[in-house]
Amino acid sequence: MFLRFVRLTSVLGLKEREGFFAAAYDVVRESKADNHSLQHIEDLLGWYRKNLAVPPRFNRSTSKGYSRTAITAGLSWFKPTANEHLSKAYELAALLEQHGHVIEILKTSRPGYVIYEDEHQVVAEAFSNRRPRG
DSSP: OEEEEEEEEEOTTSSSEEEHHHHHHHHHHHTOSOHHHHHHHHHHHHHHHHHSOOOSOSSSOOOHHHHHHSOOOEEEEEOTTOHHHHHHHHHHHHHHHHTTOOEEEEEESOOOEEEEEOSSEEEEEOOTTOOOBO
């Protein structure tokens, strides 16, 4: 099963929810957490910056105009074999929940049309009939 950590806020223009990294950056930007928690969140985000590739694209279109004007439809999912990434994701989710963000873990065996894939993640545009399990 692929896993996606999300918060309750929807992605602008899509019915899908934002990933938990958006919540982490909000906590850091707003500085509403204690210094120890802020440092812990920063450390986890830094770890991901070093150990998780940023996909080069988030939609299937190869049109230059589409990529600049259309809403990003691709969603990132952790692979079930990304053990260290998932361990840190659970750790980050727990920290975010301590600071008022509800984080839900979605699971699916069919994330959608795969746009990008590496050892730890896939980015996929959802099938129109996909309903991830929460």
